[in-house]
Amino acid sequence: MIRIGIGYDIHRLVPGRKLILGGVCIPHEKGFEAHSDGDVLCHAISDALLGAAGLPNIGVLFPDTDPAYKDADSISLLKNVVRRLHDRGFRPVQMDSNIVAQRPKLKDYVEEMIHSLSAATGMPSENISIKPRTNEHLGAEGREEGISAQVVVVIEKIPPEEA
Numbered sequence: 001m002i003r004i005g006i007g008y009d010i011h012r013l014v015p016g017r018k019l020i021l022g023g024v025c026i027p028h029e030k031g032f033e034a035h036s037d038g039d040v041l042c043h044a045i046s047d048a049l050l051g052a053a054g055l056p057n058i059g060v061l062f063p064d065t066d067p068a069y070k071d072a073d074s075i076s077l078l079k080n081v082v083r084r085l086h087d088r089g090f091r092p093v094q095m096d097s098n099i100v101a102q103r104p105k106l107k108d109y110v111e112e113m114i115h116s117l118s119a120a121t122g123m124p125s126e127n128i129s130i131k132p133r134t135n136e137h138l139g140a141e142g143r144e145e146g147i148s149a150q151v152v153v154v155i156e157k158i159p160p161e162e163a
Helices: 040-053 074-087 105-122
Strands: 002-017 020-022 024-026 030-032 092-098 129-135 146-157
Touching: 002 040, 020 030, 020 146, 024 105, 040 074, 040 092, 040 105, 040 146, 074 092, 074 105, 092 105, 105 129
Parallel strands: 092 129
Antiparallel strands: 002 030, 002 146, 020 024, 092 146
16 A cells, blocks of 8 residues: 655745755755754655654644754654654655755755655665755745745555564
8 A cells, every 4th residue: 555645844044043954954154944953855754754644744743832842853853753654554665855945056965865864764765856946036935035845755554574
């Protein structure tokens, strides 16, 4: 049995914060305004996985009102999500994503993000696609006010002989 999930996240960019995407620190003069590290790619992946498994979203599981998640590492939260999937008998199989950012240019960081996400999710690197996009100077991303991520995932039921 396979299931499909979609995820989306966006955060405002502000000075004085690190820019973390897919678990990778990207050199930039701004980072995400967020309770956690604000990694929009990890947040979108997490929500897509949770949705596919029929679990609550990350805002319910890791609320921004809980001090335990202040400046939380989103890769660690993603690993927690993958454990929750396994507890329900599922595993991630494939992921396709768009990261929408006018700046910084992200193409030089895609491979590092893929390896980081592969380690966090257990998916083979070749099953993870990250496509950086600009917004052609349109909208919040185009005005460099924020960065967003859109994700589609496929999960599968773990066969009994592998569980």
